[in-house]
Amino acid sequence: MLRPQPKTEADWQLADVLLQPALIRTVDNIRKQLEASDWRGRYEESWVFPPGTPEETQMRVKLLQQQLTAAQPEEAAAIEEALAALPAPSPAYQFHLSRGDRSTSIDLWQLCFRICFRDYAARAALANGAIVEVEIDRDLLDETTGEVDWHRLDQKSQEAVQAIFALLGDPSATATSIPPEPGEG
Numbered sequence: 001m002l003r004p005q006p007k008t009e010a011d012w013q014l015a016d017v018l019l020q021p022a023l024i025r026t027v028d029n030i031r032k033q034l035e036a037s038d039w040r041g042r043y044e045e046s047w048v049f050p051p052g053t054p055e056e057t058q059m060r061v062k063l064l065q066q067q068l069t070a071a072q073p074e075e076a077a078a079i080e081e082a083l084a085a086l087p088a089p090s091p092a093y094q095f096h097l098s099r100g101d102r103s104t105s106i107d108l109w110q111l112c113f114r115i116c117f118r119d120y121a122a123r124a125a126l127a128n129g130a131i132v133e134v135e136i137d138r139d140l141l142d143e144t145t146g147e148v149d150w151h152r153l154d155q156k157s158q159e160a161v162q163a164i165f166a167l168l169g170d171p172s173a174t175a176t177s178i179p180p181e182p183g184e185g
Contacts, residue, residue: 003131004113004117004120004131004132004133004134005131005132005133005134005170006134006135006136007133007134007135008138011114011134011135011136011145013137014136014141015116015117015159016030016146016166017107017141017146017147017148018116018134018136018140018141018148019109019112019116019147020077020138020151021152021153022115022116022157023093023109023112025150025153025154025157026108026111026112026115026160026161027043027093027095027108028153029158029160029161030106030161031097031155032161032163033161033162034097036105037099037168038099039098039099039165039168040097040098040099040110041095041096041097041098042095042096043093043094043095043096044093044094045091045092045093045097046092046093047089047090047091047092048089048090048091048092049061049087049089050089050176053087057086057087058089061083061086061087061088062084062087064079064082064083064086064161065083068080083092092107092109093107093108093109094106094107095108095109097168098166099168102168104168106164110124111160111161111164113132113134115137115140115153115156115157115160116133116136116137117136117137117142118134118135118136118137118167119135120132120134131168137156140152140153141150
């Protein structure tokens with residue numbers, strides 16, 4: 001999975017401000033597109049461990065996370081301490097779409113990256129490794145307050161989702177086809 005690498009600490013902070021709202025708007029826009037189409041959708045959450053995390057460590061983290069959900073307060077602190085010493089997985093969100101014999105999956109974080117970062121798809125295509133150097137799309141922030149510009153974010157998310165559904169309507173398109181960057185083409 002490609003990971004964005006903001007250039008500066010300020011870009012990291014802006015990414016923290018933008019990514020969760022982008023995920024919320026994107027999921028909502030996919031839901032709206034599904035309602036207006038004959039495609040079926042299913043949302044799936046999973047966890048991705050840092051590269052090189054041994055399988056045994058991954059299993060240990062999952063077991064401790066399970067134990068934490070049923071732990072008594074006095075046990076919870078020890079479990080949380082053990083988890084803090086292990087590699088933490090990141091959430092991954094997939095949206096699986098199907099219609100008849102066609103199906104595809106959308107990596108929601110990758111789509112959010114395309115929305116929040118300038119030229120993300122082009123940079124990802126040129127990336128030699130798993131890290132993609134990125135620049136925040138500052139147009140998604142209010143110039144005065146620095147807060148999320150919800151209208152612009154929603155508009156860019158709608159464009160990205162519409163591009164995906166337009167590709168789905170093209171029988172020659174494949175699951176790996178890349179729609180244009182939101183706000184372009």
